[in-house]
Amino acid sequence: MSPEPQATLELQRTLVLVLDLCGTFAFAVSGATAAVRRHLDIFGVLVVSFAASTFGGISRDVLIGATPPAAIEDWRYLAVAIAAGVVTFFWSPLVERLRNPVRLLDAVGLAFFAVAGTEKALAFGLSPLMAALMGMLTGIGGGMARDVLLADVPVVLRADLYAVAALVGAGIVVGGHLLGLPVVATAVAGGLACFALRLLALRRGWRLPVAGGAPPPDGDA
Amino acid sequence: MSPEPQATLELQRTLVLVLDLCGTFAFAVSGATAAVRRHLDIFGVLVVSFAASTFGGISRDVLIGATPPAAIEDWRYLAVAIAAGVVTFFWSPLVERLRNPVRLLDAVGLAFFAVAGTEKALAFGLSPLMAALMGMLTGIGGGMARDVLLADVPVVLRADLYAVAALVGAGIVVGGHLLGLPVVATAVAGGLACFALRLLALRRGWRLPVAGGAPPPDGDA
Amino acid sequence: MSPEPQATLELQRTLVLVLDLCGTFAFAVSGATAAVRRHLDIFGVLVVSFAASTFGGISRDVLIGATPPAAIEDWRYLAVAIAAGVVTFFWSPLVERLRNPVRLLDAVGLAFFAVAGTEKALAFGLSPLMAALMGMLTGIGGGMARDVLLADVPVVLRADLYAVAALVGAGIVVGGHLLGLPVVATAVAGGLACFALRLLALRRGWRLPVAGGAPPPDGDA
Numbered sequence: 001m002s003p004e005p006q007a008t009l010e011l012q013r014t015l016v017l018v019l020d021l022c023g024t025f026a027f028a029v030s031g032a033t034a035a036v037r038r039h040l041d042i043f044g045v046l047v048v049s050f051a052a053s054t055f056g057g058i059s060r061d062v063l064i065g066a067t068p069p070a071a072i073e074d075w076r077y078l079a080v081a082i083a084a085g086v087v088t089f090f091w092s093p094l095v096e097r098l099r100n101p102v103r104l105l106d107a108v109g110l111a112f113f114a115v116a117g118t119e120k121a122l123a124f125g126l127s128p129l130m131a132a133l134m135g136m137l138t139g140i141g142g143g144m145a146r147d148v149l150l151a152d153v154p155v156v157l158r159a160d161l162y163a164v165a166a167l168v169g170a171g172i173v174v175g176g177h178l179l180g181l182p183v184v185a186t187a188v189a190g191g192l193a194c195f196a197l198r199l200l201a202l203r204r205g206w207r208l209p210v211a212g213g214a215p216p217p218d219g220d221a
Numbered sequence: 222m223s224p225e226p227q228a229t230l231e232l233q234r235t236l237v238l239v240l241d242l243c244g245t246f247a248f249a250v251s252g253a254t255a256a257v258r259r260h261l262d263i264f265g266v267l268v269v270s271f272a273a274s275t276f277g278g279i280s281r282d283v284l285i286g287a288t289p290p291a292a293i294e295d296w297r298y299l300a301v302a303i304a305a306g307v308v309t310f311f312w313s314p315l316v317e318r319l320r321n322p323v324r325l326l327d328a329v330g331l332a333f334f335a336v337a338g339t340e341k342a343l344a345f346g347l348s349p350l351m352a353a354l355m356g357m358l359t360g361i362g363g364g365m366a367r368d369v370l371l372a373d374v375p376v377v378l379r380a381d382l383y384a385v386a387a388l389v390g391a392g393i394v395v396g397g398h399l400l401g402l403p404v405v406a407t408a409v410a411g412g413l414a415c416f417a418l419r420l421l422a423l424r425r426g427w428r429l430p431v432a433g434g435a436p437p438p439d440g441d442a
Numbered sequence: 443m444s445p446e447p448q449a450t451l452e453l454q455r456t457l458v459l460v461l462d463l464c465g466t467f468a469f470a471v472s473g474a475t476a477a478v479r480r481h482l483d484i485f486g487v488l489v490v491s492f493a494a495s496t497f498g499g500i501s502r503d504v505l506i507g508a509t510p511p512a513a514i515e516d517w518r519y520l521a522v523a524i525a526a527g528v529v530t531f532f533w534s535p536l537v538e539r540l541r542n543p544v545r546l547l548d549a550v551g552l553a554f555f556a557v558a559g560t561e562k563a564l565a566f567g568l569s570p571l572m573a574a575l576m577g578m579l580t581g582i583g584g585g586m587a588r589d590v591l592l593a594d595v596p597v598v599l600r601a602d603l604y605a606v607a608a609l610v611g612a613g614i615v616v617g618g619h620l621l622g623l624p625v626v627a628t629a630v631a632g633g634l635a636c637f638a639l640r641l642l643a644l645r646r647g648w649r650l651p652v653a654g655g656a657p658p659p660d661g662d663a
Contacts (some may be wrong), residue, residue, distance in 0.1 A: 035599070041650035043606060044599030058505070063279070065288035068568065075571050092653045126289065128552035129296050144370070149586070151595045153372045157256070157265030164264060208262035211313045284500070347510065350517050374593045378477070378486030384487060405483070414605035429483035432534045 009123070011183065020057065020070065020116050024077050026109025028053035028084030029095065029102055031146045036092040038150055048126045048149055049085030050078065056141025060117050060134045103202060107165075111194040114139040114166040115187050118173040128174040135170030136163055139194075161201035161208065169194025230344070232404065241278065241291065241337050245298050247330025249274035249305030250316065250323055252367045257313040268371055270306030271299065272332075277362025281338050281355045285345045317438055324423060328386075332415040335360040335387040336408050339394040349395040356391030357384055360415075382429065384421035390415025451565070453625060462499065462512065462558050466519050469553025470495035470526030471537065471544055473588045478534040480592055490588055491527030494521065495551075502559050502576045505564045513614025528529040545644060547608075553636040556608040557629050560615040570616040577612030578605055581636075603643035603650065611636025 031052025035045040040181030053069035071077040088095050095102060117138025121131035140156045140163045147154040154161045169190040176186025200206065252273025256266040275292035284291030292298040309316050316323060338359025342352035345423065361377045361384045368375040377383045390411040397407025454540035473494025477487040496513035503511035513519040530537050537544060559580025582598045582605045589596040598604045611632040618628025642648065 007548050032453060036350040036599075036653045039596065040595075040599045040653050043650050044596075045653070046607070062283055062504055063289055063293050068505055068572075072505050072572055072576075073568075075569065078571070078575065081659075086441070088654050101330065114239075126293075127296065129299070130293055133299065134293075148372075148590060149599065151372055151593055153261075154265075154370060157261045157268055157370065158259075163268070180298060201535055208264050210260050210262050211310050264659050283504055284510055284514050347515075350520070351510075351514055354520065355514075369590060369593075372479065372593055374482075375486075375591060378478075378489055378591065380481045384489070429485050431481050432478040432487070432531050434485065 013123075017070075019052070020112070021076060021080055023109040023116065024080045025084050026053075026072075026105040027056075027113070027142045028081040029088055030109070031090035031108050032085040032142065033092070033102065035148055036089060036095075042089055043091045046070060046082055046085040046187075048146055049088070050081040051149060052142040052146035053077070053081045054085070054142065055145035056138040056143075057117065059141045060121065060138045063137075064121055064126060064134065066120070066124060076124065091189060098185045104199070107134040107195050107198040107202070109140045110166055111169055111191040111196055114169040114194050115173055117171040118190070119183070119187065122174070122177055126191055128178055131177075132167065132170040132174045136166045139163070139166035139170075161197060161206050164208070165194045165198040165201065168197055177191035228409040234344075238267075240251065240295060242301055242335070243336065244333035245274040245292075246300045246305050246331040247274075247326040248334070249302040250309055250361045251327050251330070251364065253306040253309035253315055254313070254323060255367055255371060257310060257316075263310055266310045267303055267306040269367055270309070271302040272370060273363045273367035274298070274302045274305070275363065276366035277334055277364075278338065280362045281342065281359045284358075285342055285347060285355065287341070287345060299413045325420070328416050328419040328423070331383070331387055331419055332390055332412040334363075335390040335415050336394055336412045340404070340408065341393040341410070343395070343398055349399055352398075353388065353391040355393045356394065357387045360387035360391075362382070382418060382427050385429070386415045386419040389418055450456045455565070459512075462554070463518060463522055464514040465551040465554035465558065466495040466513075466522045467526050468495075469498075469537075469555070469584045470523040471530055472548050472551070472585065474527040474530035475534070475537055475544065476588055476592060478531060478537075484531055487531045488524055491530070492523040493591060494588035495519070495523045495526070496584065497587035498555060498580040498585075499559065500518065501583045502563065502580045505579075506568060506576065507562055508562070508566060530584065530640040546641070549637050549640040549648070551638055552581045552604070552608055553611055553633040555584075556611040556636050557615055557633045559624055560612040561625070562630070564616070565621055570620055571604070571607065573619075574595040574609065578608045581608035603639060603648050606650070607636045607640040610639055614650040 028049040032045050032049040035048035036051075040048065054069075054077055057071050057077075059070040061067065061071075115137045116135075118131050118135030120138075121134035122128075126134060140154075143156050143162075144154040147156075170195050172190035173186050176183075176189070232337055248272040253266050253270040255273075256269035260300055261269065267355075274291075278292050282288065282292075335356045337356075339352050339356030342348075342355035342361075347355060364377050364383075365375040368377075384386075393411035394407050394416040397404075397410070460654045470491040474487050474491040476494075477490035482490065496511075496519055496659075499519075500511040501512050550656065557579075560573050562579030562580075563576035564570075568576060582596075585598050585604075586596040589598075614632035614635055616630050618625075618631070
């Protein structure tokens, strides 16, 4: 079915790196923004930036046995996360006013990470179902770490179609892999589907159902 | 002392799988119940179900170097956790009314996990003391992940004899291993002891001592 | 540059063990003190002691692929953590009155951990930049685990020069490694620098800058 010659593998790896770095920047901004809002100091802001942008990938790598994780072995992830954190720290009023572009960037990061995470899990021989799950984890793990560090319930667990968008993107990558379709084409299709679904959910306020009807304002019984 | 022929090892592995899946269901229900109470959406409920039911085992596997962890490699854990989450989500009033059976199931899960976790750590060559600790971690890790995700102090750290029951069960398994007793017999004995101790603690309100006397109602100074 | 004969490697390993155990005791006391204040039971206090004293090292070991982590494989870490937890639990009023000595001990632990974590990461072949980062993680990871378990925002993210002190100590070790200086000398220099910087920050109330001016009293917008 899937021939996987050397060149394809090489391409797959380069693709993973580029997607990972773009996603890293987007997620680091989301982490730094949340940390600035909670009045963390500059160091705390950088830690949350790094955690938000790399925890998903680090969890994936630890779980599939790819240690040391890419984000630890390769200084570029750290550099990108710190750059995003510093920019957000010193221009946070600007970043706050740019809320919509930041959300857009976050959706880009989610799409990048879901696709890259799935590709990497497939490259490490995980089963298709679990590779899709690892792709989703790569997408949502950073945001969960950010919220746990800030002592909040992860927003991804109570909000709109965030993880589902990641799962759809990951599913398309896995489907393409099973059908032997070209890697780049399915990666682009998966990423676009994730991005579009996330944007639509934001614009139209799509939400997943909650047990027992709508939650009270602050969501606590 | 302990002969450990091929058949015993095989049996040990099958035992670990069956105990793990039963415990997974029980813990997923506990996670889903807590998530429904906090008004998470269906996806959040499923994530907390999966985390509550597999985080203990995943931590154990990452720590003993058994990557990818069983819960990631084997789709059955995911399937069982999702089934438990869906059932709890759609019939949560029923599950709430069944509080006592759910607590019973949770005690069953604790016993299963403590025994299975200890067996696996022993099979990976950990020292008896640390194998017992890994068994306890397998039993309480999921509940801790559930509470951290919901931004609570883990109930296992402040409540009745939960972890101690797991530790007693794990200790019996380790003791049997050191004495060369049959694996199944010590597993059953350890599981029953853990289950019985947990039930007694629930019925009689046994608690561990707290420094400086009884805590105030909401436990915060 | 760096000759690294067998004897130096041996010395490096012994150094790592001794530093690790001293830091373990100091951090376990800090964890137990926080847990006693939150009225956890004796078991919860011991778990937080163990987490606060070993989570940094365990994270480091999982990330660099050194599984099972030293704190899991070697019973001495557990024994030291439990001893510190028991002492703090039964003599918590005393430990509270000894707040200044405890802070001193904590600064000692931070220095020990930052140096030992960096040495170990270097011994596992990480790049100098990432080895320094792993040293910092070893120093601050336990305190972060302690605070996350107690459902607080990690104090290291919002307080005075804690992580920066760890990073300076780690940086000196890495610098000495790059220059081929003797291991013991750079370890002592790195540890003393970290300790001194931490103490000065405590005495003089040095803090890192916060975006948008001083935070409100309880630091929440």
